[in-house]
Every structure is written in structure tokens, then in C-alpha cells.
Amino acid sequence: MSILVNTDTKLLVQGITGRDGQFHAGRMKAYGTNIVAGTTPGKGGEDVHGIPVFDSVEEAVRKTGANTSIIFVPAPFAADAILEASYAGIELVIAISEGVPIQDMIKVTSIIEKNGTRLIGPNCPGLITPDEALVGILPGMIFKKGNVGLMSRSGTLTYEVVNMLTKNDMGQSTVVGIGGDPVAGLYYIDLLKMYEADPETEGIVLIGEIGGDAEEQAAEYIAKNISKPVVAFIAGQTAPPGKRMGHAGAIISSGSGTAEEKIKAFAAAGVPVAKEPSEIPILLKEKMAKETV
Structure with missing residues (x-):
């Protein structure tokens, strides 16, 4: 069974067109993770490693059924990215971003709890269920x-x-x-x-x-x-x-x-x-x- 991620995981990569997002999206896909979408505002319609890019998480979830998100965006914008995923119905968010302000996280955690979104991180390497799904930089x-x-x-x-x-x-x-x-x-x-x-x-x-x-x-x-x-x-x-x-x-x-x-x-x-x-x-x-x- 495993916990949190498995072959049923449909992963969305927020910040997929950035340096880290592109690199790790490629690694996760090569491992076998089911990456169904990426997002970067203004980059909708492009693709990265064959992964379709959307302008918003809401659009990506609606069109691909993504249920998990990993965040590769700069620390000042990470809290907003977590909230965007939560309000779009994402069930599990993994925030890799380092240096996210504590005050931002205090606000975020109370909101996503009400939305029923689970969070790993921020400032974390992510998680893995071997031979099923790698979601992170491990x-x-x-x-x-x-x-x-x-x-x-x-x-x-x-x-x-x-x-x-x-x-x-x-x-x-x-x-x-x-x-x-x-x-x-x-x-x-x-x-x-x-x-x-x-x-x-x-x-x-x-x-x-x-x-x-x-x-x-x-x-x-x-x-x-x-x-x-x-x-x-x-x-x-x-x-x-x-x-x-x-x-x-x-x-x-x-x-x-x-x-x-x-x-x-x-x-x-x-x-x-x-x-x-x-x-x-x-x-x-x-x-x-x-x-x-």
C-alpha cells in the first residue's frame, strides 16, 4: 500500500519552467512518476519533457485530474503557490522551496487544514515510494x-x-x-x-x-x-x-x-x-x- 504517494499519484509541478523545476521534473518522470501537468503563469501551452504546461493550478487540475503538487518556486512566492494548489483541490502538496518566511507558513497551515490539503515541507527533499513514485529531489x-x-x-x-x-x-x-x-x-x-x-x-x-x-x-x-x-x-x-x-x-x-x-x-x-x-x-x-x- 505505502503512504501518501504511489502509482495512483497524478503529479503537478508548480514552477516547471524554472531551472530547478525543469531539472527535477525530468528526473521524477524518468523514475516513473506519473507527472500529468506543470504550471507557470504566462507559459500555458508550452511543454517541458513532454509534460503540458498550464497558466494556473485550477486549469491543470480541471484538465488533467492532478491530485498532488510539488512546488519549485522562489521562497517569497511559495506560500501563494501552496494556497493556489489547496484552493484548486490538490490533496497533497510538497513544498521544496527553502527560506519560506515563518509568518507565511503560519497563515498557510491554518488555511490548508480547513481545505483538507496535506502538506510536506517547506524546505524538504520530498518523498518516495520505491518503484512507484518519486516526488522530490531524492x-x-x-x-x-x-x-x-x-x-x-x-x-x-x-x-x-x-x-x-x-x-x-x-x-x-x-x-x-x-x-x-x-x-x-x-x-x-x-x-x-x-x-x-x-x-x-x-x-x-x-x-x-x-x-x-x-x-x-x-x-x-x-x-x-x-x-x-x-x-x-x-x-x-x-x-x-x-x-x-x-x-x-x-x-x-x-x-x-x-x-x-x-x-x-x-x-x-x-x-x-x-x-x-x-x-x-x-x-x-x-x-x-x-x-x-
């Missing part, structure tokens, strides 16, 4: 179809851990890069619910990082609601307080959001935490074997 060649669900705030760590899983013959059901911004769309608990309900997902990997309390909330939810094996890794374990480490949300302030607190929360929930990313396949194999006995 390197498709490292993924393998399987039964491990993975969610991560870090794009590069996603690639590193997936590569290790694949080399250990542990394929993936769906991998989701949720992004590292402090205000974003679907997060750990939302995805945990989906993985728990997905019959193809038999084990779960959660990659977190310093800053905020999303990992602590996830640990509490896992303890009460998740029956499947879960392992975790927390990035930034040596980061000094007050030092921002890459993501806008990856900062420790007022003594909260530390790696130590997150690791302690997962331990209390019975979730093994890897000291290094290379330990994740080992811990997950052990956890899955133990819980299937």
Missing part, C-alpha cells in the same frame, strides 16, 4: 522496495540512512523528508499514524535533530499507540546551546530541545536510539526480530 537510485518506513528532518541524513538500509537488504515502503523548518506540514505523529495503518510497513525509522520538542511528542505517541518496531537517531548531539545547526528549527534555546532530552524520551518509550547512523540497520533488525518472536 536520489532515486539508492532506494529499494521493502517494508521499512522512514521519516526525517534532515535530507542528507535521509540519503545516508536509506543507503545503509538498502545495502543491508532492508527495503523501504515510503520515505518522507519532512524538512527542518519550525513551522511545517505533516510531522512525526501524522506519519506514525499512517505507517501504523500501512500493512506494507513493518518497521519504522525516525531521524530527528536538536531543537523543538517534536521528537519528545513522537516518543510519547509511540509508547501509547504504535505496535510496530521503531528505532531513532538524533542529529546534533554535540551541538552547543544557542548554536544553530543548519535548519531553522535546529537550535537549542533555554535548555530545551537538546539531544540528551530527546534520547531520554525515546529510551523511556522503548525506542532504541543509534549513536551513529550506521547502527540503524543493526538496531532495526534486532528490534524487528525480537518483536516478531
